[in-house]
Amino acid sequence: MEIKWFGHSAFEIISDENLKILIDPFISNNPVCPVKVEELDADIICVTHGHADHFGDTMEIANRTGAQIIGNHEHSVYLAKQGFEVMGMNIGGTIKIHNIQITMVNSNHSSDMDFIEEIGAGGSACGFIIQLERGRKIYHSGDTGLFGDMKTVINDIYKPQIALIPIGDRYTMGPFEAAIAAEWLDPEIIIPMHYNTFPVIKQDPEEFARRVESINKEMKVVILEPGQLYKE
Secondary structure, rough: EEEEOOOOEEEEEOOOOOEEEEEEEOOOOOOOOOOOHHHHOOOOOHHHHHHHOHHHHHHHHHHOOOOOOOOEEEHHHHHHHOOOEEEOOOOEEEEEEEEEEEEEOOOOOOOOOOOOOOOOOOOEEEEEEEEEOOOOEEEEOOOOOOOHHHHHHHHHHHHOEEEEEEOOOOOOOHHHHHHHHHHHHHEEEEEOOOOOOOOOOOOOHHHHHHHHHHHOOOOOOOOOOOOEEEEE
């Protein structure tokens, strides 16, 4: 299994059976992304919410690769009207596709589609629990502030081993709140995201790592540069 970060909240997960899962593929307008849209392949694309820096290049990639798009109900309606195959779902629901299990969980954020000419309602923002073929669970929180479900639902019920969480502040949690989220989630591995893409979300990930270490020395923070991967 590999997890590659493209900067911001964009990730590629390559599963145990070599399925390619893209999450929030903000590529072409992402100033720190080291790859071009046409270089990416995908079997599944998961979209956490409707903001342009997360919805990103979903339609272009899906149109070229035939990837199955997964998003909330409102996004599925919009994408179906554009001619795409999409699996709509909602908070608390789970779908199975290609031996991968994907559960949509809550996040604390807005979600209107701001990339269309007239901003349209984008339903609820979300995160995803992605369970791979051999049972490894990855939590992508999407954009979010700190909220109690991280402890009482996402950890207590789903128990992800790997968590991808934002630290950028202003639009999401900052390092202080994200360290508390790490304590509540209690994963083995944490990969920080949604920082240093733009000046307004500039952060030092090493500061975040130190905060986590002060809470739990057994928890490993993996700091990636855009284009780097974590592999196990």
